[in-house]
Amino acid sequence: xxxxxxxxxxxxxxxxxxxxxxxxxxxxxxxxxxxxxxxxxxxxxxxxxxxxxxxxxxxxxxxxxxxxxxxxxxxxxxxxxxxxxxxxxxxxxxxxxxxxxxxxxxxxxxxxxxxxxxxxxxxxxxxxxxxxxxxxxxxxxxxxxxxxxxxxxxxxxxxxxxxxxxxxxxxxxxxxxxxxxxxxxxxxxxxxxxxxxxxxxxxxxxxxxxxxxxxxxxxxxxxxxxxxxxxxxxxxxxxxxxxxxxxxxxxxxxxxxxxxxxxxxxxxxxxxxxxxxxxxxxxxxxxxxxxxxxxxxxxxxxxxxxxxxxxxxxxxxxxxxxxxxxxxxxxxxxxxxxxxxxxxxxxxxxxxxxxxxxxxxxxxxxxxxxxxxxxxxxxxxxxxxxxxxxxxxxxxxxxxxxxxxxxxxxxxxxxxxxxxxxxxxxxxxxxxxxxxxxxxxxxxxxxxxxxxxxxxxxxxxxxxxxxxxxxxxxxxxxxx
Numbered sequence: 009x010x011x012x013x014x015x016x017x018x019x020x021x022x023x024x025x026x027x028x029x030x031x032x033x034x035x036x037x038x039x040x041x042x043x044x045x046x047x048x049x050x051x052x053x054x055x056x057x058x059x060x061x062x063x064x065x066x067x068x069x070x071x072x073x074x075x076x077x078x079x080x081x082x083x084x085x086x087x088x089x090x091x092x093x094x095x096x097x098x099x100x101x102x103x104x105x106x107x108x109x110x111x112x113x114x115x116x117x118x119x120x121x122x123x124x125x126x127x128x129x130x131x132x133x134x135x136x137x138x139x140x141x142x143x144x145x146x147x148x149x150x151x152x153x154x155x156x157x158x159x160x161x162x163x164x165x166x167x168x169x170x171x172x173x174x175x176x177x178x179x180x181x182x183x184x185x186x187x188x189x190x191x192x193x194x195x196x197x198x199x200x201x202x203x204x205x206x207x208x209x210x211x212x213x214x215x216x217x218x219x220x221x222x223x224x225x226x227x228x229x230x231x232x233x234x235x236x237x238x239x240x241x242x243x244x245x246x247x248x249x250x251x252x253x254x255x256x257x258x259x260x261x262x263x264x265x266x267x268x269x270x271x272x273x274x275x276x277x278x279x280x281x282x283x284x285x286x287x288x289x290x291x292x293x294x295x296x297x298x299x300x301x302x303x304x305x306x307x308x309x310x311x312x313x314x315x316x317x318x319x320x321x322x323x324x325x326x327x328x329x330x331x332x333x334x335x336x337x338x339x340x341x342x343x344x345x346x347x348x349x350x351x352x353x354x355x356x357x358x359x360x361x362x363x364x365x366x367x368x369x370x371x372x373x374x375x376x377x378x379x380x381x382x383x384x385x386x387x388x389x390x391x392x393x394x395x396x397x398x399x400x401x402x403x404x405x406x407x408x409x410x411x412x413x414x415x416x417x418x419x420x421x422x423x424x425x426x427x428x429x430x431x432x433x434x435x436x437x438x439x440x441x442x443x444x445x446x447x448x449x450x451x452x453x454x455x456x457x458x459x460x461x462x463x464x465x466x467x468x469x470x471x472x473x474x475x476x477x478x479x480x481x482x483x484x485x486x487x488x
Contacts, residue, residue, distance in 0.1 A: 013482055015042060015049045016142040018131050020124070020151035021109060022053045022095060024062040025087070027369075028109055029312065030258065030393045031149060031175050034225070037261040040091040041475035050140060052131050054104045054123075055085055055097035064088065066097065071137045073098060073130045077192050082126070084134050090263070096138075098130045114344065121183040124211065125191045128154040136164055144482045147172045150181030153215030154191060157203070160218060169485045172219035174212075176390050177233050177240050178316065181211030206241065216245050221485040222253045223478075225391035226412035230255030238388050252488075254481055257415050258391045259471030265373075265397045272373040277402075279465040282458060285402055288378035295374075296362035298335055305451050306335045308379035308403070310372045310394050313342025313350070313365075318385030318408060323349055324437040325444075330357065332448070336383075337375055338363045376401045381447055387435050389413050395429070399464035404457075405429040406447050408440075416469065420460050422450065428464040 021027055023036035035051065042049045055066075066087045073082035082100035089095050098104070103123040111117045132155065135142065145168055147155050156170040188198055188209050198204045203214045216222060224230040230253055232238040234246045246253060263269075267285075268278045274291040277284035293300060300306070307329075311317045319342075322329075329336060338350050338361075347365050354363040364371060376382070382398040384407040391412030395405040399416075407413040409431040420427030432443035450456050 010045075010479060010483055011486075012046045012048065013143045013479075013486075014141065015039075015047050015144045015146060015482065016131075016135060016140065017049065017051045017146040017148070018152045018155060019051070019053055019148040020127070022051055022089070025053065025064070025095070025097065026056050026058050026109055028367075030225075030391065033261065033393055034175070034258055035148060036089060037259065037471050038475060038478065039089055039093045041259070041471035042479065043091050043093050044472070045475055045479050047479065049093055050142075051089060051093060051095040052134060053095065053097055054127055055099040056104045056109055057106060058109075062087075068099075069138070071134065073100070073133050073137075075126055075129045075133065077190070078122075078126050082130050084137070096134060098127060098134065100126060100130070103127075120181070121187040121209070122190050124151045124181065125154060128152060128158060129192065131155060132158055132162065132165070141165070142168055143486060144168070145170050146478075146482075147215060147219065149173070149175045150179060150210075150212040150215065153181060153211035153213070154193070155215075156218040156220075157193065157197070157214045169220045169488075170218075171221045171223055171482065171485055172215040173223045173225065174216075174229075174233065174390070175225055177212070177238070177242060178388075180205070180213070180240065180242075182206075182208040183211075185209060213242065213245065216242060216249065220252070220488060221481065222246075222249060223481065224253070224255045226257045226415045227255035228414040229388075229390045229411040232388065232411060256474055256477045256481070257412060257469075258393060258396075259474040260393065260396045260400065260469045262400070262470055265400055267377055267401045270373055270377070272370045273377040274374070275377075277377075279402070279462045282402060282461065285377065288374065289380075290378075291374060292337065292378035296337065297358070298362065299359040300335055301333075303452075304333050304335055305380040305448065306337060306378065307381045307383055308337045308339070308375050309383050310339045310375060311342075311384070313338075313340050313346035315343075316387055316389075317342075318387050318435055319346045319349075321385040321435060321437060321440050322383070325441055326353065328441055330360075334448070335360045336362075337379065339366075339368065339372055339375055341365055341367060376403050379403045380451065381406055383444075384408065384413060385432075385435060385440055386410065386413065392416070396467075396469045399428055399467050399469070402461040402465050404447060404460055404464060406443055407431055408435050409433050420450065420463070422456060425456075425459050426463070428460065428467055
């Protein structure tokens with residue numbers, strides 16, 4: 009029988025306390041699944057100004073987090089995730105009591121190197137203070153990248169191993185060489201085999217170089233990041249460490265994303281009650297004042313408006329989408345050029361195109377429940393969760409065949425009736441349009457479309473399977 013482990017999961021954001029994307033969903037859902045496997049799992053994150061909105065009780069456990077080189081002490085708060093998983097929140101007002109998590113007005117906070125250097129050191133101080141000596145520290149993305157390095161010189165963690173998860177290699181936490189002083193690390197580490205990356209200090213590189221094991225959020229992405237196209241300059245490091253690199257597809261928290269029980273949608277439905285999905289569709293039509301006939305499919309995108317997400321493909325396909333009998337709903341924020349484009353388009357075609365330029369999770373539930381298709385033309389996608397949410401809501405994904413989209417979506421075959429969505433092989437307009445036309449053709453065949461919807465709704469992407477894979481990877485890391 010597998011050994012029950014002490015695990016400390018460290019993340020810059022954890023749902024429901026703070027969220028900008030999929031990292032928070034993973035950090036909030038994986039720990040309860042690991043606890044159900046019998047592990048002693050704890051979570052730790054910064055205490056931003058937003059955790060109060062989670063509606064969770066937080067208590068100050070009277071711990072001073074005094075880190076050398078930082079003038080202001082921190083404090084430690086404790087709350088709980090699902091299944092009574094303890095979560096600790098590091099309070100340090102100078103660094104974390106801000107409007108947003110990483111930056112404002114499209115720019116990162118200029119002191120992010122101080123904010124996350126402090127966080128990495130405070131995590132280890134907190135673990136000692138509460139006397140929780142983990143077998144595994146599970147670090148997530150660049151914000152935690154210095155932790156494996158700090159551990160190397162701390163005898164208290166001599167038996168502790170590290171797993172570093174890469175959620176998006178495109179965000180690396182690279183800072184000027186002068187910031188090395190802020191981290192408290194020795195100048196001798198600033199070299200090619202250390203944390204130097206093209207003349208900068210790289211938190212991501214520190215995690216990649218000094219963790220015992222590396223993981224990504226899908227099997228396909230673990231291969232893709234070893235190539236020049238998607239390695240963001242780190243491909244050489246990842247190739248060298250390929251024997252310690254694994255891909256585990258993220259799961260879905262069905263206690264939150266389930267149309268049969270979802271309290272945020274106007275009508276609950278399942279694979280045996282698809283007619284109720286029409287009520288959710290009607291809700292969207294009223295909300296956005298759309299003028300559609302009953303056979304007009306509603307397409308949606310719930311995404312960050314960035315080049316990575318393939319927004320340029322939607323822009324290039326604008327003429328075709330205007331000609332076809334389709335509607336498109338956009339929910340998200342991002343780069344100014346894309347926000348301007350969608351704002352203008354929705355004004356020109358207010359009968360068919362609607363844009364909500366904001367982050368609104370409850371609206372996301374309603375849009376997924378009432379839409380017919382989800383567009384995810386991402387140029388790269390480490391995992392993606394929205395396509396897996398969409399499957400459960402009977403909303404058929406049309407995706408670029410890459411990363412987690414490749415692993416989670418199976419091309420639908422009209423002949424065999426198997427598959428749960430549509431994939432295009434290259435991020436260009438023609439491939440995208442051809443895939444969308446194939447989907448629209450199936451949409452006009454009612455029985456075929458219902459079969460396709462039910463295929464997706466039957467797919468089990470729960471965290472239980474992924475948690476077992478992580479559990480085995482932790483055990484393997486400890487044996488290495």
